[in-house]
Amino acid sequence: MDEFLATPHGLRNSGEAGASAPDSPGSSIAGSARDSCTPGTLSQISADLAAISASMMTRKDKGKMVTELSAIIREEIAAVRTDLTALEQRVDVLEVERLQTQQHRQASELATTRQGNILLDLRRQVEDLDNRGRRNNIRIRGLPESEDEVPQEILTGLFAQILGDAAPGDFGIERAHRALRAPRRDGLPRDMICALLSFPLKESIMRAARSQQHITYMEAQISLYQDLSTITLDARRALRPLTRALQERRIPYKWGFPFSLQARVGNVWHIIRWPNDVPRFLRSANLPTITVPNWILEQPPARATGPTEVAHNIHLEPGPPRHRGGPIGPEE
Structure with a gap:
């Protein structure tokens, strides 16, 4: 292009065109383009185009880049697969451990239930043995309490009053005492508990007490109960x-x-x-x-x-x- 513009023939053609139409609008535009398109500017444009052409990727460069990207992607996929395999193995281990834990929990619950049933049976047996040991006991409520009292003498008089003519000469009181607790704060007497040697005699006293509407002894209202655990x-x-x-x-x-x-x-x-x-x-x-x-x-x-x-x-x-x-x- 530079050679074409620099030749006398090109300049001549340009001059001739300008001479043939001095008053046409195109003549001023052509003159302006001719003034701006100096050899230096054209050289710069050519250099820019050459630089752009040099910076553009060739097919070989594109193929190399695709190959490199493919290799990187394959490496990343392989790493992800390795991680997934490790996670799968860990999940399998966790599933096995969860199953074992569930089995242990079920076994523990079953054992706890069995032990609870055993404890309940033992509790029932202890309760029954305790009550059987109290079968000959009578709990008396309402007897006035004093420091110098003799429980056996008090109870002998009470039982004799309850049985009347059917009272034996000896009631066979094995032991008698007040309830094993501190004196009541309200001033009421503590219960008195006695153990008789004869169970039939104890039942006779309880039946006679049930048949009487009120029992008054030592100027107090008396109640008789079965001693319980x-x-x-x-x-x-x-x-x-x-x-x-x-x-x-x-x-x-x-x-x-x-x-x-x-x-x-x-x-x-x-x-x-x-x-x-x-x-x-x-x-x-x-x-x-x-x-x-x-x-x-x-x-x-x-x-x-x-x-x-x-x-x-x-x-x-x-x-x-x-x-x-x-x-x-x-x-x-």
Whole structure:
């Protein structure tokens, strides 16, 4: 292009064109282009074009770049596959460990359940043995308390009054003492507990006490109860709302040993031995929903200042509820 513009023929043609149309619009544009397109400017443009052409990638360069990118991608994919394989192995190990843990947990729950059942059976046996050891015991409530008292003499006079003409010459009191606790703050006397050598004599005294409406001795109202274990007393306290409902509906009930509550509805006896028997018992007796604490799992209620034990009462025939603190003990 430079050679063409530099030749006299090109200049001549340009001059001739300009001379042939001096007044045409194109002549001024051509003159301006001729003035701006100096040899230096054209050289710069050529150099720029050459640089752009040199910087452009060839097919060989593109193929090399694609090859390098492919190699990098293959390496990255191989690394990802390696990581996935390691993760898969770890997941397999975790799955095996989870299965083993689940099996151990199930075995532990089964063992815990078995041990709980064994402990409940042992508790029931201990409770029964404790109550059997108290079979000859009588708990007397209401006897005035003094420091110089002689329990055997007091109880001999009381039992003789209860039995009357059927009283033997010797009651065979093996031991007698006040309840093993500090004196009550309200000033009421502590219960007196005695153990008789003869079980039939003890039953005779209890039957005679039940047959009497009131027992007064030493100018005090006296009540006689069967001595019971603490476990049994806690269970009876827990079932007190239920026994009150039975009394209100005149449904006969009785206590059994080992511990149970038995109620007769129609000609069928329904029994409670464990806390989970309560819902079925309520449905069978047509009783409303009654909240009964779990006397095995829950903490037993705090005891009052004085004892609140109950007698081993047997209610076989319906009748009006007996007054609290009578000869056969407070109502449950």
